[in-house]
Each structure stands twice: as structure tokens, then as C-alpha cells.
Amino acid sequence: MAATAHIDTFARDNLPPRAQWPDLVFDLPGLQYPPRLNCAAELLDRMVAAGHGERPALWAPVDGKPVQCTYRQLLARANRIARALGEDLGLVPGNRVLLRGPNNPMMAACWFGIVKAGGIVVATMPLLRAKELTQIAVKARCSLALCDARLLEELELARPDCPDLRRIVSFNDGGAGSLDFLLEGKSDSFDNIDTAADDVALIAFTSGTTGQPKGTMHFHRDVLAMCDAFPRSVLK
DSSP: OOOOOOOHHHHHOOOOGGGGGOOOHHHHHHGOSHHHHHHHHIIIHHIIIITTTTTTTEEEETTEEEEEHHHHHHHHHHHHHHHHHHHHHHHOOOOOEEEEEOOSSSHHHHHHHHTTTTTTEEEEEEOHHHHHHHHHHHHHHHEEEEEEEEHHHHHHHHGGGGGOOOOOESSOOOOOOOOHHHHHTTTOOOOOOOOOOOOEEEEEEEOTTTTTTTTEEHHHHHHHHHHHHHHTTTOO
């Protein structure tokens, strides 16, 4: 494995034994990746640099009407979030950030901002209750949570049983202390953390319907492989 960019090495230290890994086959021409890459930079910065900044990156219903978010707009917001994470919220590369919200542009921007800053995204389903959120936050040792204001209640109920969770920051409400508030005046530029292709980018948890939620770690390279393979092979 390449030298990690993570200062907090919890994820790499807790990878399963190599014999238990799936077969990672990257021998197709479209799946050749350099040893160092940040998947958020590849998916956003590179698209804008290639002249696709005004193309729609996201469509989302707001008040029943479709709203478009371009690659340039998404990149700018993700960069501001990455800055807030490091400058105001104390994130260091390798920290796990619990992310809670429905599918909306701010949720997506948070995902990219966390990865740009070298954090590890631990996204959760909106339907999860305090019990499942506690199990996930404890297992992943999440130190920070970004949460849509509409879903705060269950996360606040979980908080007393999450010893590593030092701060919960809401978004999509604009109040003092919210992520929206922290983004005001932030620069749209950000120097992406130089992560290794095999640094962990996200931990995806099962819902826990048959027991405790189980987490699977995915590298930056894995995210790109999904994006490069699935649309071309399935969404034809």
C-alpha cells in the first residue's frame, strides 16, 4: 500500500486481514489509477478544469420544483466545506465524519468536502434511529457529525452514548453555529489533500436489520472504479 495521507490512521490500522479482502481486479484500460489520487478532486475539480463547469452535476427537487446545481457550483461549495472542516471544526486527515441527511445538494457537497479535506465519510440512511446511529458512530469512532437540521433529533438522542463524537453541526438551517453559517466568507478555492489511491474514503454500513450494522471500507480508487465502470457498463 502507498504511504497514507491520514494523520489519524484508525481506518488503515483496522483494515481486515489481506486474506479476507475481495479480489481487486483493475486490469481493464479504464481502471488504471495512479498511486496517489483524491476521488473528490477527480470527480469535481477535473470536470471543471476540462471545461464542464456549467454542466449540471445534480438535479434536486426544492419546494416541488427541480433545481439544478452545476459542477462549478458544487465544487465551490465543497471547497468551502473542506475549508470549514479544517479551519473551524478541527478535522485532520483520516478522521471519520458521520454524515446524515436526505438526498439534496448540500448533502452531496458535504460528501465531497469531507473527502477533499482527507476525511472519511460515514454516510447514514435518514430512516436510522438513535440505536443504529450509536452503533455506527461508536464502531467508526466518528469525531464529528454533519447533519441536516431536519434529522437532528435521533442523532442528539444517540450522542450521549458516542464517546468520540465531540461535535454535531447542522446544515440547511442557516442558524448561528450551523455549517451554512461557517461557510459565509470562505474562499471557493481549496488545496485537496494528497491522499493515496488506497487510503480509505468512505465507510459504508449495513442497516443492521439482522444484527448490528457492519461497516465496509472503500478506498479512493474504489470510488473512481464504481464511477468509471457502472455508468458505462450499466447505464447505457
